[in-house]
Amino acid sequence: LLLFAPKCNLAHCPNFGVHHKIYVTIFDKTDEQKRLIELLTEWGFIQHGIKKTKTGDELVFVRNFAPIFVPANPKFSYPFISANQQIFLCPIYPEYHTELFPDSILTTESPINFQENQPHRNALSKVYISRSMNRNLSPSDVIIFYRTGGYHKSVVTTIGIVESVIDGLQSEDEFVLKCRKRSVFSDEELKKHWNYNIRNRPFIVNFLYVYSFPKRPNLAKLIELGVIDGVDSAPRGFEPISKEQFKLIIKESRSNEGIIVD
Known part of the structure; x- marks a missing residue:
C-alpha cells in the first residue's frame, strides 16, 4: 500500500492526484x-x-484521494493540508533532524547512517516534544520544520500536520509511554527531558509527516523573503507565520502545490 510504504509518501509519487x-x-x-x-x-x-x-x-x-481536507481528522484526507489552518515554524537540531525525517536527508549527510530500521524513522505518525512558550496548536495545524545550523546552514526541510497536542502530563512514566517508539529519544533520554526543568515540563505534539521540500531555503533566504525578520528572530519554539509567508516557502522550495487544498 502506497499510504503505508515508508519510502513512498503519496505526495511525492509520480501519479499523485491522477487517481482519486x-x-x-x-x-x-x-x-x-x-x-x-x-x-x-x-x-x-x-x-x-x-x-x-x-x-x-x-x-x-x-x-x-480527491483534494479535500478533513480538519477533524487529518489522516482521513492525508496527505492534503490546508493553508487556512495555523502555520508554525518549528526548530529541530541537526543531530535529531534526519533521524526523525530520513526522507529529508541533506546532501551533506550519508544515507548509510540512516539505514537501520527504526520505528520513528519509518512511521508517518511521529512525536515532537517541546517546551515552547507557544503551546496553542490544534489538530490539522501545519508545521514547517526548520533544521538549525546558522545563517547559511539552517534550512526548512519538512512539512508536518498536527494530530494532537498533549500537555499537562503528571508523571514521567506517562510521558515516556506516550512518546515511546515515535520519538527520536530513548526512554532514558525522555526521562532526562521530563526532569530537565520541573517548572516547565515538556509537552507532546503528535503529528503526521507529510512532505520533504525538493529545495531547502536557508535562513538567509527566509530573511530575504520576509518569512523571518532577522538572525535573532530564528524560531526557538513554535513560531506562527502567515498564509502568505507559507506560500512563499512553498514556491521557493519548488514544492508540489497540489498538496494544498485552499
Whole structure:
C-alpha cells in the first residue's frame, strides 16, 4: 500500500492526484489481516463491498484521494493540508533532524547512517516534544520544520500536520509511554527531558509527516523573503507565520502545490 510504504509518501509519487480513489481487497480471517483492516479504517478507508473469489470472500475497501481536507481528522484526507489552518515554524537540531525525517536527508549527510530500521524513522505518525512558550496548536495545524545550523546552514526541510497536542502530563512514566517508539529519544533520554526543568515540563505534539521540500531555503533566504525578520528572530519554539509567508516557502522550495487544498 502506497499510504503505508515508508519510502513512498503519496505526495511525492509520480501519479499523485491522477487517481482519486484507491481500492484494496483483503481477507479478514487472520489476526494480522484484521489488524490491517483496522489500520486501513484509521486512515480513511471504508468498506465498499465484497469480492467473491475461489478462496473465499474478500472485503473491498476504498479511500477517496480527491483534494479535500478533513480538519477533524487529518489522516482521513492525508496527505492534503490546508493553508487556512495555523502555520508554525518549528526548530529541530541537526543531530535529531534526519533521524526523525530520513526522507529529508541533506546532501551533506550519508544515507548509510540512516539505514537501520527504526520505528520513528519509518512511521508517518511521529512525536515532537517541546517546551515552547507557544503551546496553542490544534489538530490539522501545519508545521514547517526548520533544521538549525546558522545563517547559511539552517534550512526548512519538512512539512508536518498536527494530530494532537498533549500537555499537562503528571508523571514521567506517562510521558515516556506516550512518546515511546515515535520519538527520536530513548526512554532514558525522555526521562532526562521530563526532569530537565520541573517548572516547565515538556509537552507532546503528535503529528503526521507529510512532505520533504525538493529545495531547502536557508535562513538567509527566509530573511530575504520576509518569512523571518532577522538572525535573532530564528524560531526557538513554535513560531506562527502567515498564509502568505507559507506560500512563499512553498514556491521557493519548488514544492508540489497540489498538496494544498485552499
